[in-house]
Amino acid sequence: MDQISLAVNGRTDIGQVREENEDSIRWYASSDKPFAYIVVADGMGGYSGGATASKIAAETIQSHMDDLLKHTFISCTPEQQQLILRATLTEAINSANNALLNTKNLNPQFSKMGTTIVVAVMWYDFLIVAHIGDSRAYLWNNYGLQRLTRDHSVVQEMVDSGQMTQQQAKQSNVRNHITRALGVSSSVEAEINSWKLTENALLLVCSDGLTEYLDDHAIERVLATHRPALESVYRFIDDANKLGGRDNITAGILEYSSQPMPQMLAKEQNVTQRPRSPDVTIRKSQR
Incomplete structure (x- = not known):
């Protein structure tokens, strides 16, 4: 079995x-188990309403995540653990x-x-993402950038139906109108x-205060070049602020790395390795 390392970092900015900052972020990585998560919420609702909404949502979800690693979960099979993660x-x-x-x-x-x-949760090499609204999750590796979420928004529905191009969506007056939200x-x-x-x-994992200014190509460029990788959250915030910063900006980074266990390496040194086919970087789990 490979040795998996998870590390997280996050930042929110007004x-x-x-x-007022109506965004909230929570993140965590276990010190002794391959478990980590990031929660980002972007609130709305007038004076102090948005900040209150995002704080309540982020803290409630954080509480459920923190209770996950109980004995019952640890003792389950990987398949059962994946079902428990989804249910949780x-x-x-x-x-x-x-x-x-x-x-x-x-x-x-x-x-x-x-x-x-x-919400993005990692358990070993299993990634699960849940979302409502237009806050997003992206995955980057040596094969490039992949957006893992699809906005629940008016402009996304118009793009999907062919009424609007992606470029027009970026300039639309209703680009911040979402079709799904928590607490409604x-x-x-x-x-x-x-x-x-x-x-x-x-x-x-980020709020739309970041994606308002940085498109997928700009996001990929930062993730591919900025090191240490976890400090790219500061770069994302700075870039969005320099470009206008009209909204609150939140970004969380989870770094996933997997290496063969040392004893496995010793066994494999005398074995001729077959070339590995360039399969897709990630694959959907069976439901």
Whole structure:
């Protein structure tokens, strides 16, 4: 079995224009197990409403993630663990939604608040991502950049239906209008996808304050060249601020690396290695 190393870093910034930071970020990497996660929420809803919404959502999901590594989970098979991860993410997001609705009921001044959410969790080489809204997750490795989420937004629906090009979407007056959010209705449906990583990789989780200014090519350039990789979060924030910083900006980086165990290397030294076919970098897990 390969030796897997996970490391995370994150940063959120108010930007150049806003008076309040309505983004929230939480991240964690276990010191003794190959487990890590990043949570990014981008709140909305008037004075202090957006900040409250993103904070409640991020903290609620963080609490569920922190409770995951119990004895029952560790003792399960890999297949069972993957199912538990998916169920835990679903439960965490539903709990966050209920917490927001309860807060709104108790505090009328928060009646219009809501938030996007994107959560990325790594367990060994298994990556699972859940999102609602237009906060995003990207994966980069030696094969390039791949966007792992699809925005729940008006312009994305128009692009999908052929009514608008990607370039037009970037300039649209409704580019920040989302079609799904946390804390808006009693039922919420997160989009959840999972992959098995097969190469060393960097995972970027971010709010739209970053992608407003940096397109996929700019994001890939930073992830491919900025080292140490975890410090690229500061570069992303700085670049977005230099380009205008009209929104709050949040970025989290998870660095995944896998190396053969030392004893395995010793055994393989006398074996002629066959050339490895360039399979796809990541592949969807069976559901």
